[in-house]
Amino acid sequence: MLFWLLLAVNSITMGGLLFLLSAGFSLIFGLMRIPNLMHGSFFMLGAYLGATFLARGMNFWAAALLSAAAMVVIGGLIERFLLRRLAGQDLAQVLLTLGLSFVVADLCLMVWTGDPIQPPTPPGLAGAFRAFGMFFPIFRLAIVAIAVVVAVALWLMIERTRLGAMIRAGVDDPAIARVMGIKVSQLFTLIFCLGAGLAAFAGVIGAPYLSIYPGLDADMLPLALIIVILGGAGSLAGALLGSFIIGFLYNFGQALFPDLAYVILFLPMLLILVLRPQGLFGRVG
Amino acid sequence: MSALVLEDLCKSFGGLRVTRNVNLVVAPGERRLIIGPNGAGKTTLFNQITGDIRSNSGTIRLFGRDITRIPARQRAHLGMARTFQIITLFPRDTLIRNVMLALLGLSPLRWNPFADLDRRRDLRERALAALARVGLDRLAERALSETSYGERRRVEIAMALAQEPKVLLLDEPLAGLSLEERREMSTLLAALPRDVTVVMIEHDMDVALEFADRITVLHFGEVIVEGTRAEVVADARTREVYLGA
């Protein structure tokens, strides 16, 4: 019983982290129509930066925010100076993010070496509290709480603000948004920065739980990809649902079928592809 | 038996009903003109007839055979060919290659990975003949990207003719052509053999009216007038929606 409950707590934690990762991925995909293959890199680079700040004695949350801010800047530079040059050529843009992901992976290997880093849990949140005769790790619950706060904040932004209205219009139809006088290109930069920052933030707060190692980027990217295929491009609710589905599959798969845990993650995606011929990509070939 | 019959054909996009209960009967060998203001649903109707988009309801018959649920590619094999309002050709290939692709579409040869396409004499000659019918045989080896807009319109027709269709659908074949090109095109259209049934959407009334046996006026997705040239031109509703602008 305890085992299952712990597994469920871990699943929810993972779901929260995945939401922070995939919300930005989904918005970028919905708006710019490209899967950002650097998204795992943002997560990993953010985590490494955060770990470095922590090692310098910085407060955990300050490190997470600073790392996110750094990634916002880096994301903005990439969008403005590289992706922008290839506007309208979606395939070239995707391949560009793929190439950059290799550069980032190698840079990280160069700077932080191949040894895994596991930053300590922030002091105030270490340990567990007792309830219903069981122990719950506080930090993991904190991750979930943060994910919920971010989800609500993003939802309010999308649904209640002028900026959100523009994003929604852009996701529905970029051409129409342009006609309506929305500066779609500035919106792209904004969303790309936001996605990069969120991914980095997730990387830092996930680090004590997942640890940081070479290949973390390649582990996270496919998860974001699956979640968006499941949840639909540009849909926050879809990203949330997809994140928790994958969070549960990840942990329960790991526990029950360790050999096939990774493959199981892809099953919902395959089902969607088989059962919904039009897929979530719109038209059939 | 009629060449083409549409019964209560409907198509909506979202809540927008683009074609509404369209009924149309085209006799073999007939030249039918479909006119109507912009947004009347003419091109959508064409796409429904060729199977490019699925109809929501209604029936399409080609020489008596119900083809409503048959995919676009099989309609081509049943003798239906079309041209596109927006030119849809293969820009990297030569003119003759474009026409050869049209010929291949109906030939089992298209699956052959071993033959050398350039050495298929039979195919080349038939493609050349189709180009000759639109007066482009001299430019057969020219790359499509190096031809004029008017020439491309004629390549569209050559590709359709090469398939020796029983029913030919022409979507604004005169669009964007110069005065002289229009004259050439109308001569070309007039010379089409009578065993081909032609349905044409066109805005150029001078050429189109002369060409047509019967005319259908489409307005907001509905057929509002149908008849001979004289009848349609004389009809008050036609004037109202189209001519009397």
Place this chain on the structure above:
Amino acid sequence: MPPGAVRALCLGAALAVLAALPWWMANPYYVNIASQILFWAVFALALNVLVGYAGLTSLGHAGLFGMAGYTAGLMLAAGAGHAAAIVAALLATLATTAIFALLALRATGIGFLMITLALGQILWGIAYRWASLTNGDNGVKLADRPAPLGLHLSSPDAFYLATFAVFLLCLASMRLFVRSPFGASVRGTRDQPRRMRTLGYNVWLVRFLAFLFSGFWTGVAGLLFVYYNQFISPQVVALQTSAEVLLMVISGGVGTLFGPVAGAAIVVVMKNVASAYVERWNMVLGIIFVLIIVFMPEGLVPGAARLVRRGYRGLRAGSGPAAAEAAASPGTAGR
């Protein structure tokens, strides 16, 4: 002499020089590099069928490549003979390709790319995590290379000659494909799928068959790879490999017969040179990728030709025509 004959003569001479390579190249290290170039070229040619001719960019081909290598390796480890292992590997690769195609052809463009990426990751996951089957991170070792027609392929020279023969077969089949009616059908579905449908083509089936053709040669390349290294590990199945072979196709020039071969040569040589001096092959790979996509989307070979032409015209006539030239040359990576 007509230009066609000159080309044929040059090509024949080049192939003769390549065929004789073991006799004029004394250093086995270079012979081995030549073998690598050739089997990577087979892989790149295979991917080019999809990327170049069908206009479908796959990021999952490493999975198919690895499927062939792993099947052969595991069959041999289980005691099967080389012939059985090779046949089984090709059949398994074809079957996997068919499944890939069924799923990925639900979409085109970016959707196709995402689905193939995910499918490739599934195979990577199997190779890496299903340790009881694949030996996980430790990979699979092959004890021996085969000896077709009594010629044992253990020496670099013998292996090179066998690889060269397979490469020639592949090149010939590609040439046949490109010039065939079926090849024309595939290119047609790339340029105007909707028009192809109204012309009577089954666009889906054309793409499916092109995918199978691509998968077959990917399997052959995977077999050459695994026999060359006598070892295969999950790294081979990773996204990196898919990206690397895509770089070969793009750098050489998509949709051309010799582009992928040139691309394979460039990437393999760079990889060997880079790894001799720096450890940073992935960084080099990424940077080249970015540079090519941003500055030479049509590929190194056509791109370099364009830059030279532009420079030449720029010298003669100022900058005006150069801009027109740049605008007129179609960017192919965006397709």
